[in-house]
């Protein structure tokens with residue numbers, strides 16, 4: 001992590017710095033050597049006064065009520081919808097570029113919803129304000145579909161997810177671990193259900209988010225809407241069943257894709273292996289398919305079990321594994337980077353900071 005005197009480097013405010021995603025963003029800022037002039041760590045009043053390590057130094061977390069957006073160039077919100085929905089507009093009104101990780105603005109037609117390698121060009125003319133980062137499951141899916149669509153076209157996508165407890169933040173992880181310990185000690189114990197209902201320990205629950213009247217879950221609905229929007233394919237036939245599994249970190253998904261024309265497996269493997277954020281696990285056992293425990297590099301999307309269906313050469317299956325926190329955090333930072341790379345005329349505060 002680099003605090004620099006360079007006046008072109010942004011002043012950053014990270015809201016939700018103590019959460020699962022916020023802590024991962026901080027980790028990545030350090031690992032990638034992201035340059036900043038100043039960084040303020042913000043969380044709820046519960047965490048105010050707590051010390052957090054930043055760039056080898058200890059920094060005090062402040063409560064959102066005491067956050068100073070007035071001088072910020074970039075405000076990253078790693079908070080839930082209610083907090084982002086209320087505070088992100090205030091930060092944007094103060095002149096900062098706001099990158100929000102929640103679902104609060106993802107369906108707002110005036111707010112860009114970005115996965116930069118796919119639709120980062122939308123930032124070129126965006127003057128500033130709020131930008132939404134895509135959901136943790138959407139990011140890897142659209143990164144793959146983007147290139148598959150360009151090569152063969154995509155007619156249909158059917159996805160089943162196996163989502164980790166960390167997708168529900170720190171509390172979700174704590175609840176899974178606490179419930180698992182309790183259940184191991186006493187199979188009849190009453191397990192905590194504050195985050196997951198029914199209890200998640202030793203259980204598989206096909207309801208991520210809440211269930212809607214139409215039978216879908218909010219997570220499934222978001223995945224469909226976000227995928228269509230980011231790929232700019234408003235009528236793409238996408239269906240999903242999102243399932244929470246008792247894994248601490250790392251989402252998995254089985255994805256069936258029907259392309260616009262016949263797909264040769266070798267060409268598909270070659271295309272996937274050529275993508276910058278993708279690693280193909282196509283070797284014989286014992287390495288076998290990727291899993292959340294064994295996949296390796298947490299910043300990549302691990303793809304295995306690549307199968308073209310014998311009865312339909314347009315259809316094929318992929319098995320995906322990815323670190324939900326690292327992939328989402330990286331996407332937020334890529335959005336910030338894309339915003340900074342915009343032509344000066346398109347920028348507001350980020351551009352002005354270069355002349356302070």
Ligand SMILES: NC(=O)c1ccc[n+]([C@@H]2O[C@H](COP(=O)([O-])OP(=O)(O)OC[C@H]3O[C@@H](n4cnc5c(N)ncnc54)[C@H](OP(=O)(O)O)[C@@H]3O)[C@@H](O)[C@H]2O)c1
Nearest residue numbers: 016018019020021043044047078079080102136169170328
């Ligand atoms: N987890 C993932 O895999 C993932 C992936 C993509 C997107 N997201 C999205 O990212 C957001 C954060 O998720 P998370 O998993 O990091 O959740 P989390 O672990 O529960 O963290 C929530 C953060 O928000 C802060 N917060 C809560 N109430 C607040 C308030 N009133 N004022 C200021 N800060 C407040 C918390 O501070 P305290 O510690 O003080 O409570 C904490 O820092 C959510 O919108 C989620 O949908 C998460």
